[in-house]
Amino acid sequence: MKQIVANMAGTIINVLVNEGDEVRSGADVVMLESMKMEVPVAAETSGRVTAIKVNVGDFVNEGDVLIELEG
Template sequence: MEVKASMAGSVWKVLVNTGDSVQEGDDVIILESMKMEIPIAAESSGVVKEVKVNEGDFVNEDDVLVVLE
């Protein structure tokens, strides 16, 4: 399962690492857009297979941020 950006913005904080278990609804990334912090949550439970972004990266809407298995 892929966790995607809901809007364009900068990656302010990465809250998970490869191998972490997450539950549906857990925040995995915090984006910053227009001086607001927008939490991005996992839509299903799983284990983090890959974090595709780093803090400070700019992302567009629908970019893949985290891959869960």
């Protein structure tokens, strides 16, 4: 199982994928707000979204798991 993690601390302002979606490496999957800037989080590998671990409004720390991928 592959995981997409937060690259910095911030608040989730948008989740751009749904469970079951296929994502490609480099595709933006989550938008964070950090230091009043919108920061995209991209998938590092391709796969199918099996679990979304965050909701809009959640605060995450660097390294927290945002999304799990399979494949």
